[in-house]
Amino acid sequence: MDLNLILSAQSLQLAPQIHESGMVDGLIVIKNVPARKYLKATPEEWFVLKRFEKSRTVPAVLGEAIRDRFCLPLGEFYELILKALHANILLEPGSHPPRVMAHNWTWMVRPKVLARPLIILFCMGLLMSVGFPPKLPSTLIDWTVGIALLSATLSFGNFLSATMVRGAGGEVYRPRWRWAAVPPQFAVEVTDAVMLARREEITVRLAVPAALATAAGIASWHEPSWAFFSLLGLAFSLRPIFGGTFAAVIKVGSKRGPSDAEHDFIFPPNRLPAERWRLLKRALSEPTTWARIGYGTVWTLAVLCWGARLGGNPPWTLAFWMINGTRIAVAIGGSLALLGTSYVSWEGFHLLRDSVRARRSSLRLWRRRWLGFKSIPLDEPSRVKLLTSSPLFSALPPPQRPEIARIMTIKRHGPWKALTEKGVLPSHASMIVSGKVSLRLEMPSGRTVQVQVLSEGDIIGLHDIADAKHPNYQARSVTPVTLLEIDRLSAEKLVVAKISQAALTDAILKVPFLRRIPLCQHWHQQAISRFALLSNIMSYPEGERILSEGRTVEEFYVIFQGDARVSRKDRQLATITAGEFFGEIGLMQNSLPSASVTARHDTRCLSIPRTELLRFVTHNYAVALELERVSSQRLGRPIFPLKAGDFRSI
Secondary structure (H helix, E strand, O other): OOHHHHHHOOEEEEOOOEEEEEEEOOEEEEEEOOOOEEEEEOHHHHHHHHHHOOOEEHHHHHHHHHHHOOOOOHHHHHHHHHHHHHOOOEEOOOOOOOOOOOEOOOOOOOHHHHHHHHHHHHHHHHHHHHHOOOOOOOOHHHHHHHHHHHHHHHHHHHHHHHHHHHHOOOOEEEEEEEOOOOOOEEEEEOHHHHHOOHHHHHHHHHHHHHHHHHHHHHHHHHOHHHOHHHHHHHHHHOOOOOOOOOOOOOOOOOOOOOOHHHOOOOOHHHHOHHHHHHHHHHHHOOHHHHHHHHHHHHHHHHHHHHHHHHOOOOOOOHHHHHHHHHHHHHHHHHHHHHHHHHHHHHHHHHHHHHHHHHHHHHHHHHHHHHOOHHHOOOOHHHHHHHHHHOOOHHHOOOOHHHHHHHHOEEEEEOOOOEOOOOOOOOOEEEEEEEOOEEEEEEOOOOOEEEEEEEOOOOEEOOHHHHOOOOOOEEEEEOOOEEEEEEEHHHHHHHOHHHOOHHHHHHHHHHHHHHHOOHHHOOOOHHHHHHHHHHOEEEEEOOOOEEEOOOOOOOEEEEEEEEEEEEEEOOEEEEEEEOOOEEOHHHHHOOOEEOOEEEEEEEEEEEEEEHHHHHHHHHOOHHHHHHHHHHHHHHHOOOOOOOOOOOOEEO
16 A cells, blocks of 8 residues: 555545444444445545545545535544555555455344343343352363353354344344364354444353353353353453453543544554553543453452352452452552553653654764765765765766766865855855855845855855846855766756756755755655646735734645744734745635734745645645644644634634
């Protein structure tokens, strides 16, 4: 599965034979009938999926969702698409998932007919098992009868489950004898139970435990040593984790359970520690989570008491609790503490690993710049490779790069050295191989300010051509710098003359700037280059209004040079500087800004029209996620989904 292709260009379509359940715990269960695949979705998620009734791309649906204000949180949106593909709810054109045929099950009974009898049998079986103490099997007959009883009970429970699913209108799959199972039993797949109403699903799930409890109770009354395996099967059936019967249906106080797009993430950005912590925090706030923990505690106590009875030490006696009470409490508390500690330790390990990797990368770069710059290979093949990675030289046809690499010379400078002089036309154009360079510009007002910090792959010596309206650039090294130089005349003939003015401006001015601002730090190089291509450099004199309060936002802005004042009703709220951006909230939630932005100190901005930005964002999920994150922080609430009253932005 090519993630980038699916989320940016691949056409998808809703599977032709889709069946949806009614509302179950606030969710809709969607089934691809021929493939027997299921997806639990919220009504809002199902509304999004239905946009694919005709073949469409993910960016097209996302753009429509943003424009029409029904967009989900973007992490949930992308997770939903991938989960729907995995469940064959969405299909690529021409794909045909394997067909799973339902069995022609002829026995049918409605779950509500058996609901009360099953509950009575379950409770009576438990009471009889408690009233008549079980015994460990001691003879071969005890073992044989006990295992046979367990096998027959499981088979009958499975048969009863299938009969009720079919009676409720669901499908039954693959009825068979599982001879290799422990114990051998008749099994049937009743996954269609998730399509039923909640009470019907609970009744279907109760069939096997009720049968086991009844068999264990009768055996405990008739011959206690025959009940051992049935009680063991009952305890396993009611386990609180790993797919137990009751844990899956416990629901207390919550309006709805999590959809499939809200847990067990497969979308890589959703698997980051921050997202997992958010999921844990949400789970701990749900009463259902604590109900399941309580059920797990009760189940553990019941199993311990049952084990004590088998050992001849009845759990209802005072002596039992005086001897074992503290041990049991410590065991249960220790287990819960160990579970929590393990989770925290695992997440802490991931955080520490990511931090160490980032610091190791920074340390390697620092060492290379300050200590290892002389060992960088700069033979002709290495130079060609370096040119290919440069935004400027990569725009040239590949055959021209070796020619330029041959005539380039190597220059090294120490830190804090002037590389270009004020008012003097540069004699060389240089590509930075190693090191950092401070780029300063003399503004029309006469003041000189640092506008960028250049590093590996960036170009110096051609800024006066790339930015003809502001030619007074000066470069100064910040660290030891290694350069590949070419004389100015050759650079103009072999490079500048071969590409357009717009491409030159993008490669020399925009791309180096964008690579280093927080907004674009995690973008792919192709996304940065595309963003540079779409943007225009706009100049605003001091005092000019860039964005007006209450007026439709038509552009997205990133401050390229200078700064700007944010105000509301003539009251200043903040000052934003180079690298910061504005206008994205109004564009992404189709709302009016509640503040104005006014230029200060020779301000220049990169601006992108609304339609181009939305098209760019919807085709680059990393960009969309970053804009959503920052916008939500600015608003103090999630930008998606929109609610009533959310249509004004800062």
